[in-house]
Amino acid sequence: MKRSNQGRGMFYSRDSLGLHEMTPGEYVRWAQGKAKDLGLTFEGTPERIEKMIRTGRSVDGDIFFDYGVSGNVLTREGLNAMVEQALDDPSVSHIFIPRRDRLARPDNPLDGVRLEDVLRVAGITLVFMDKTCPPHHKGRRRNPADLIMAMLDYDRSGQDRRDLAQKIIYAQIRLAKLGFSTGGRPPYGFRRWLVREDGTRVRELMEKEKVRMPGHHVLWLPGPEEELAIIRRILEMLESMPAGRVAAALNQDGILSPDANRLRKVAGVLSRTRGLWNHTTVTNIARNPLLLAMRSYGRRCVGDQLRFDCNGPRELTDEDYRTDRVSDQVKPKVIRNPEANQIVSAARFEPLVDPARHQQLLAKLDERGGRQRGKPRARGQAENPLGCRVFDMNCSWPMYRNAYNGSYRYRCGLYQQTHGAECSHNHVDGPTATRFVLSCVRQRLLSPTLMKRLEQRLTELAERQSAKQGSEQETARKSSALAKVRADMEKVSRNLALADNADQYRAVAAVFEELKQREALLTRELSELQSSTGNDIDMASEVRKTLELAERLAELANREGAADRAAALFRLSNARLFLAFSPVQLKKQVRNRITGGVVTFGSAAPPIQIHEGPTDHTKLAAALTSAGADSRPSAACDSHECTIGSGQEVESLRNVQHRGRI
Ligand SMILES: [Zn+2]
DSSP states (O other): OOOOOOSSSEEEEESSSSOOSHHHHHHHHHHHHHHHHHBBBBOOHHHHHHHHHHHHEEETTTEEEEEETTOOOOOHHHHHHHHHHHHHOOOEEEEESSOOOOOOOOOHHHHHHHHHHHHHHHOOOOESSSEEEOOOOOOOOOOOOHHHHHHHEEEEHHHHHHHHHHHHHHHHHHHHHHHHHOOOOOTTTTEEEETTTOOOOEEOOTTOOOOOOOOOOEEEEEEOOOHHHHHHHHHHTTTSSOHHHHHHHHHHTOOOOOTTEEEEHHHHHHHHOOOOHHHHHHHHHHHHHHGTTTEEOOEEEEOOOOOOOOTSBOOGGGGOOOOOSSSSSSSSSOOOOOOOGSEEOOSSSOOOSHHHHHHHHHHHHHHHHOOOOOOOOOOSTTEEEEETTTEEETTOOOOEEEEEEEEEEEEEEEHHHTTSSSOOOOOOEEHHHHHHHHHHHHHTTHHHHHHHHHHHHHHHHHHHHHHHHHHHHHHHHHHHHHHHHHHHHHHHHHHHHHHSSSSHHHHHHHHHHHHHHHHHHHHHHHHHHHHHHHHHHHHHHHHHHHHHHTTTTHHHHHOTTHHHHHHHHHHHHHEEEEEEEEEESSSSSSEEEEEEEEETTTTTTOSSOOOOOOOOOHHHHHHHHHHHGGGGGOOOOGGSSOOOOOOOOOOOOGGGOOEEOO
């Protein structure tokens, strides 16, 4: 396939923020002129690229354009299509790219050079505004000066991402201090308006509409009356009921939540949000400072170059990076900016609520939310000793830990994930449940029969310990044998190299083969010996650990901050708590109360078939609508044994089997 050297021209550019000195249309005009000078065919016009931007297309004829893609991302729709077409179509001879940084701002400059190489090796000329790069010819060495220039260019354009980050942050701070929008979607009940610098309103902007007009900015202003009415209703309801109940009431009335029908990526798949309210959407509306005609900026910190601070850009610190290593790269994470670092400015309209009354409501929300607000969810086991160990027998789901009233409790997972549509508000106080399971462990562990077995086991271990000493001699014998075999092998292999004729070679080779087999056998035996002694040590330390814990159980059950030790004990004994709930008539209302349950240890079978399906609420919703409620394992309380005898035969220490009745 011969590529013509004067055929078709193509245009590629990337424009992420529109902060550049020339518009995309002007770039295309430059390409048009260049193509004419070079006598190439080129079908691209400024009008065409402007239409592409309006319609969000990245490929149209000879124009390839990526809009709003960061330059360090090297797979982009337009770029991929351009490279593919350029390599496929031998009539393509030139590609017009305004500048190297419009092609890429790679984190690693070599990636930019490599990208150019792909095209130039294929015989294509790259035309930049300031230089022309001819094709590489097969077999001819690259010009080193050329390579170094390209490296430096891409290094600088990578650097530019940082300069750009700085420019943007300064621009945002300036806008924020004046009360203008710094970008993004306005919250529920508000709309974007195009305004002059002095605040004079020009017109409301459509969603996602982009306008660049000197002396004009975007302002968030109160929107349609229907939404404002719903906000007022939410605030009123919140004064007397928790956010979850407010959400349920709105859902019952069929009012769509703010994000209804918006496309969202969940686990990489685009899907429409369901339009249901939950307590977070409700409280977020109440906490929106715009209701008080205040705007706050920089609530969250994002970005991989520099980050926002009320005084200017700041460098990223360790706290801005993820600690869990998903790959070799350290990834930046979104963090919450401390309130002192946020910018608060006055919005340009009257408050929508009575400030004094609203402050009261906010204080009430703070009080209800407890101390958990804004804190990341606890990941460790520190305050969650029974994590994944408590189950709701009514629905077979695990019960999840929730912060509650300055402490915590376990609540039915199904109830939570379906926003109350399935199962009931079954819950148990966390510390009480922990104390209860601890007392079960103590009761079992300190029972006379078990203590006796424990002692027996320890004696056995001690006996094996002495046997191990014997095995140590064995190990020493085997390793010296192995060393000798290896020395022999070395000698023989030297002889192998010196063999004079084929017969001699075969004879020596046979000896070598035999030695090799012996070596393999000895190595295997040695590793078996070592691993078995290793096991004994683990076993002994485990027993010691368990005994230690057993001795300190009383202390454990009553002391605070001992949750991690309790968790360790639960893990060792594999304690699980199954709870059954039934409605109980109180004076005024019906509440679900614990009416029974089972504690199991070790490998004892659970009294119910534990829910094994999806627990993610989006998957769950899909499963429930497609298969109906039958898809869940049936686990009504009366279908399983609720009254199991107190204690089966204890098999061994590692396999403590027991079920206790509550
Ligand atoms: Zn449940």
